[in-house]
Amino acid sequence: MRAVVLSAFGGLNKLRVSKKAMPEPQDGELKIRVKACGLNFIDLMVRQGNIDNPPKTPLVPGFECSGIVEALGDSVKGFEIGDRVMAFVNYNAWAEVVCTPVEFVYKIPDDMSFSEAAAFPMNFVTAYMMLFEVANLREGMSVLVHSAGGGVGQAVAQLCSTIPNVTVFGTASSFKHEAIKDSVTHLFDRNADYVQEVKRISTDGVDIVLDCLCGENTGKGLSLLKPLGTYILYGSSNMVTGETKSFFSFAKSWWQVEKVNPIKLYEENKVIAGFSLLNLLFKQNRGGLIKGVMDKLLNLYTNKKIKPVVDSLWALEEVKEAMQRIHDRGNIGKLILDVEKAPTPLMANDSTETSEAGEEEEDHEGDNENKERMPFIQ
Numbered sequence: 001m002r003a004v005v006l007s008a009f010g011g012l013n014k015l016r017v018s019k020k021a022m023p024e025p026q027d028g029e030l031k032i033r034v035k036a037c038g039l040n041f042i043d044l045m046v047r048q049g050n051i052d053n054p055p056k057t058p059l060v061p062g063f064e065c066s067g068i069v070e071a072l073g074d075s076v077k078g079f080e081i082g083d084r085v086m087a088f089v090n091y092n093a094w095a096e097v098v099c100t101p102v103e104f105v106y107k108i109p110d111d112m113s114f115s116e117a118a119a120f121p122m123n124f125v126t127a128y129m130m131l132f133e134v135a136n137l138r139e140g141m142s143v144l145v146h147s148a149g150g151g152v153g154q155a156v157a158q159l160c161s162t163i164p165n166v167t168v169f170g171t172a173s174s175f176k177h178e179a180i181k182d183s184v185t186h187l188f189d190r191n192a193d194y195v196q197e198v199k200r201i202s203t204d205g206v207d208i209v210l211d212c213l214c215g216e217n218t219g220k221g222l223s224l225l226k227p228l229g230t231y232i233l234y235g236s237s238n239m240v241t242g243e244t245k246s247f248f249s250f251a252k253s254w255w256q257v258e259k260v261n262p263i264k265l266y267e268e269n270k271v272i273a274g275f276s277l278l279n280l281l282f283k284q285n286r287g288g289l290i291k292g293v294m295d296k297l298l299n300l301y302t303n304k305k306i307k308p309v310v311d312s313l314w315a316l317e318e319v320k321e322a323m324q325r326i327h328d329r330g331n332i333g334k335l336i337l338d339v340e341k342a343p344t345p346l347m348a349n350d351s352t353e354t355s356e357a358g359e360e361e362e363d364h365e366g367d368n369e370n371k372e373r374m375p376f377i378q
Contacts, residue, residue, distance in 0.1 A: 003060045003095035004319050004337075009049030012320040020060070023092075023099045025073035030105050032085060036118035037093050037337040038064040039314075039322055040151070041212070041235060042278070047323070055091065062093025062337075063278060066108060066117035076102050084108040086117040088290075090282045094316065096339055103287035106294050109302055119151065119308035119334035124297050125290060126234060126277045127155035130210055133293070134273050135230040141207040142167040144198060144224060146217065148184055149176035151309070151334040152234075156210060157183040158306045169198050169206060179332050190329075195220050210234065222260070227269040234275045309333030315343035 005018045025031040043061050045051050066086040069079055079085070079102065087093075088104040108117045131137040137160070145156045148170025157180075160166040170184035171194050177187055186201055188194045198206060207228075209221035212235030221231045260272055280286045300306045311331040314322040315338060322335050 001096040002316060002339075003092075004062070004316055005058050006047055006061055008057045009047065009054065012047075012323060014047065014057075015061075015319055015323070017316050017319070020095065022097050025071050025076075025099045027074045028076060028101055029073040029099045030069055030076060030079060030085070030087070030102055031071035031073075031097060031099050032065065032067040032087060032105070033070045034065045034067040034093070034096055034098055034339050035114035036066050036313075036339065037062050038118045038122055038151075039319075039326060039335040039337060040064075040122055041326060044323060044327060060092045060095055062089065062091065062095075064088055064118060064121045065093040065098060066114045067098075067339075069105075070097070073099075073102075078102070079105065079107075084114075084117075086121055088121055088281055090278075094319070094337060101287075103291065104281065106291075106298070109298060112301065115310050115313060115336045115338065116308045118336050119310050120297075120301075121294070122277065123151040123155040123308070123334060124159075124306065125293055126152050126275070127159050128293050128297055129277065129280075130232050130234060130275050131156065131159055131208070134232055134275060135208045137163055137166065137208065139164045139166070142169065142202060142226075143208045143210065144169040144171075144194075144206045144221070145184075145210045146171050146190070146213050147329070148172045148187065149180045149332045150212075150329075151331075152210075152212065154180070154183060154309045154333050155306070159300075162300065162305050167202070167206075169194075169201075173329055176332055195224060198224055205229065208232070222270060222272065225268075225270045228271070230271040230273060232273045232275055311335050313338040313341055315341040317343035 001020055001022045002017055003020045005016055007014050007016065023031070040063065046054065046061055064087065069081055069083040069085055071081065072079060084107065085105050086108055087100050087106070089098050089100045092098055137143070143156065143160055143166065145153050145168065147153045148157065149172040153170065157168055157170065160168050168184040169186045171188050171190045172180060174189045181187055188197045205224040205226045207226055209224060209231045211217050211221050211231065211233050214233060214235070218233065225231055265272060281290060297306065309332065311333040313336050319337060322337065325331055326335060
């Protein structure tokens, strides 16, 4: 089978499509013929080795996919061969075939496309858990979300719209504002002084801050919280500046994080929290909790309350260009790797490896920087 392989941690040149042996389902697992895979910012951090306890390379990246059930492991119940499904995968999602435990697999509604299904699990479960399980969003509350034009940001905006009178403040790159202006109440440029902008509109701040940036934004977010407000950190994209891992960026981001004093939290009646969906699923064994959340989300989808926003579709061989688009913060919604999509020839030349052994000749650092960037496919 074809799969995107990360040969070592580092730049885009460490990614290549190779042939790998097809996996077979173990007890309690489903084998899925993959149609589409989700691409998330965490995948960039994995590629750089910019995460805690990274796995050994070579590895196949990716944590979510959609496709068709091709085989059932022993003791699997509730699914049949031919079912259309979406799934969480603990790595290995960017391939033509994956195997994953049945507790991480969910049936797709008839009117949901495979691309939408691949855009659904990570973004909407993360947004729902933060808003309703951690922060207890209710009528009349206010939310500040960074990267409002991204996959999670758009999911947050849609879920907030299901609750009456929720005010959503969002930050995003200015070129995205026209496309997403109707999804949030107040929109600010990501480089503006959003603290002053928010306080100009709401003098006592907001009830919920959702921060995927970290660094100096932690202190700013805490300063914006109303009494009994909740700040949730769910990412640290400020640590990613260049194509490869940067100790300077990591140190700067760490240094800029305001050191939290519990006594101050007590005095100001503020809550600070963190959320990692992948840890909740794969390290803390909360698959049952996530299943309940997914049921609620699919009900909202069926009732046309929410709908994944797909930015663009890319062939597996175009994974480098897709990753660069996320790195440049160019996407509005989710980038999808479409397993059946034919690659643009210029893109494919540098990313395809047909050897069964998976041996590949490394590109020189920076080669891809000199190559023409192709326009994305809407």
